[in-house]
Amino acid sequence: MKKFSTAALLLALTAAANGFAATGDNGTISPRCAFLPNAPDQHTVVRGDTLWDISGKFLQHPWCWPQVWGLNRDQIRDPHWIYPGQIVYFDRASGRLRLGNAVGSASGTPTVKLSPQVRTEGLGQDAIPAIPSSVIEPFLSQPLIVSENELKNVPRIMATDEGRVILGKNDKAYVRGDLQSGTSFQVFRPGIPLKDPGTGKVIGYEAAYLGTVKLEREAKSPDEAHVFRVVTVKEEMGIGDRLMPVPPTPILNYMPHPPEANVDARIVSVYGGVSQAGQNQIVTVNRGSKDGLDTGTVLELYRFGQVVSDRTDDSGFFSFSSWGRKKVKLPDTQYGSLFVFRVFDNISYGLVMQVTDSVQIGDVARSPD
Template sequence: MRFNLSKWLFILVFLPAWCMAVVIRPDAPEVYKVKKGDTLWDISAMYLTQPWLWPELWRNNSHISNPHLIYPGDELRLVINEQGEAELVLSRDSNDKPQKKLSPQGKLMDKASEPVSVLPWSVVEPFVKGAVVMSKEEFSALPRVITDYDDTVRYANEDLLVGEMADNTDSLLVLRQQSTIYDMQDNEVGVQIRNLASATLIPTESQDFSLVRLDKSRMETRAGDRLAPVSIMEQSDDIQLRSADSQRGHILGNLQEHHLMGRLDVVVVDLGHSEVTPGTVMGIYTQGPAIEDSKTGISEDSWLPAIFDNKETPRPPAIKSGDLVVFKTFERTSYALILNSSRIVRRGDIVGKP
């Protein structure tokens, strides 16, 4: 059954301005049962023309402490309250209550059920667990993998490796620099680092070298790769959707160094953790092409007219081409997932208020 928006049009006309921020899609379902595999973004986009305003649908529902925690089997019902505001009501079948399991001590405890993820986890997980951005100096300071006991240069699971002295911690990661990230002025803002493998530090009496055993390899390790504590990849998985406000930045590229990007691609933006947080939703805006001078046939972006004219180059207005959401932040950059795009996304596209 679909939600009859026209039935409530006369009410919406008289709503105060702040309520008009939430616009219900005309084809929004009146009732929807959450399924395994749904994401919070998918469900939000089913109801709202601006999915990042999802929490607004729950603003008057005191029974929902966290609108980002929705579980498979939950039934969502779209209603109009007495104030004429659209809101969602959630009902959870008693059979879907958390099951009981035995703890190691033999006590009964709740078996936690998994809420639907905010984003498609299969897409972002490799970047949450397997990639990080840091400065070149930070990476260079990490201890190196030197060799193994067979004096080879490529290593895999269960191999024992000799490295420079590493932090005194049981678990380590093996990292490799993949590429250098430049901002739109070609200034270096960090290096992309790939997590190659997990490793265990083997206790020894050496004061000069570390002995490590490779445990879980995603790619082969080589001499010269770096060792780091697992905490270097850790970041809170608490992603709550919120709209960007005054933040403005650019797409700098992606981990695969593709020039053309689109929906469900992970990109790097030039905004750090002091400017955005995981869950920040931003619009993607494409700048118009360079304007050609009709008299000379020379592009306004050409170096030639710049010799004779110091005026700022006129640019056509940028047009919105999609949305993205930040999911992992660093000092000067962040990873973001393109949620939708109507045009090809390229380096230099603007990100800002959606």
């Protein structure tokens, strides 16, 4: 085990008693990344763990994982992998988490061999993901957020083989529009408009994902249709439905981090058309890449504080009547966190993480304090 000097040990014990705060790259204390007072000395990584879950065993805010490892911004943007069998070790003297492996000793008692950083070579299948990737995988390429301008310019299905109303797998679809050299496309149908809760303006359309098609024969002239073959079908597709290029295969591991600039967003919608969301459900917020959000951004969820009458104002005693009393806004209540995993220009999808209340449309999602 790692040996401490007497002074370092006293510092570690004091820090543990008060909730040790992680140090930043410049050595300053970051109060928002405090360790739990009862944080364990170490945790052996097992299959099924996530970085978020492991972090929650040590930290008051699990998204602080990269900070307590001392990762810089460029490193955070790239995947960093941890594997089952490795040991996450709490170095109390430095306020850091370290990665180690169990090794034998002459006495038969295993010790921890520390490594200077997280393992990064390759994208192994056994690697521990940052968050439960199975929850968000269906949302990494679908549904789609499209703007009004995009709707006007994307290719569209204009006819079907033998006049079919509904297309099935392996059916032909005839398409008009500029393919921009693409060969594989998603088929979608524009859904209801998404409105900014603050301004009421339409900021995008959440399009319903219908399936995929593949180019079989490109049009030879401007007045000829392209021929596509239906590859997969999720929902009914037919004439009038639109095509968007299939996005590249996403990386399924993300490192959580706060946004570089201050972000004050609002919940626009809950996926599935309901008004409330719980843990591990998907929501959209009215901020995107133009506002500094990127994959892995963590925001904290708040419920607006109510505006109430101060019934003791100017009277010196409590009164049930609110007439003429001063209005006072109660503080916003922080009740959870949101992990952004897919970003468009003005809208982002986020996974609801730990919450103590339901997420409602119009709630605030802002940069961590």
